[in-house]
Amino acid sequence: MPRNIWQGKNGPLLIAEIGGNHEGDFAYAERLNRLAIGAGVDYVKHQLYRGDTLVSRLEDPTRNQHFMRFELLEEQHKTLAAMCRENGVGYLASVWDMNFIDWIDEYMDFFKVGSGDLTAYPVLKKLASKGKPILLSSGLSTLDEVLEAVAYLQSLDSRYREPENLALLQCTAMYPIVAADANLSVMNTLREKTGLPVGYSDHTEGMYALEVAVAMGAQILEFHFTDDREGKVFRDHKVSLTADEVRDLQKRITRIRELQGDSVKRPLDSEKEHRISFRRAVYPIVDIPAGTVITEEHLTVLRPNHGIDAREYNQVLNRQTLVDLKAHQRLEWSYFTDENGKDGNLG
DSSP states (O other), X not given: OOOOTTEETTEEEEEEEOTTTTTTOHHHHHHHHHHHHHTXXXXXXXXXXXXXXXXXXXXXXXXXXXXXXXXXXXXXHHHHHHHHHHTTOEEEEEEOOGGGHHHHGGGOSSEEEOGGGXXXXXXXXXXXXXXXXXXXXXXXXXXXXXXXXXXXXXXXXXXXXXXXXXXXEEEOOSSSOOHHHHOTTHHHHHHHHHOOOEEEEEOSSSSHHHHHHHHTTOSEEEXXXXXXXXXXXXXXXXXXXXXXXXXXXXXXXXHHHHHHTTSOOSOOGGGTTHHHHSSOEEEESSOBOTTOBOXXXXXXXXXXXXXXXXXGHHHHTTOBBSSOBOTTOOOOGGGBBOTTSSBOOOO
């Protein structure tokens, strides 16, 4: 059976998003890449773009220049990808330049579509042409827009109807966001409406939202990653986790998954001995002489569950006792007439 690409080493797939935290400094990008690999994540994620193929230099010259300053070269991305592979960690990138898709394809197990590109259908079409799984982030979007993007991908290739080939992330595309804006319950809506795997891309401060997302069934966690938040000006560092925090997150995920269990409702080994001592049986509440017709005034239910189970209380009523009974003694069916008023054991 092929590997479930959305399955991580710790359960949910962990994606450390370096994004623009390197601010165009390749040496810093290498350092962050190395730290993320050492933190034990499943994938290290970058962003591939050029300012002039992402933002109009006439309509938004400030943003255009911003992205130009943060650009990394093709060979630099290939170096980062090779570093990941050599260390058994996946390389991932949001590819925001369609001209980059062909040369980065060999390094990608799947493609990540950032929130801003959910409605960029030419980009979706180019990515889908590669036939690889796609992870689609849903920030900025209405539910209808998400469902339309899903339907569009599925119209391009029927493989995207299969859960192993398409997954969704709940995301709010601001940095940082307040707790209420995480809106984690949207994961349930996306799961119910599409039948696809669902996860969470985090832009809150700290890791609590990620922990809650795991408890709510997130199969994929994406979070920003840095070496240190202190003294950093670029906004993404504020919502980023460090290597030590990622390792702590993994421990917390393991604990959460232990608490979640396997969803099968059954008496567990730790409580089996209490199925008798904690449950109740039917007992006489007073001494009862032989020949008495039993009414509610004669009975109670007490622990332990010895003799006649409390669920059979009504079946004891209106029977006649065949022997003298003492208050609080264990009862057996042989002490009573049967339901027809004859001697016998109900069994």
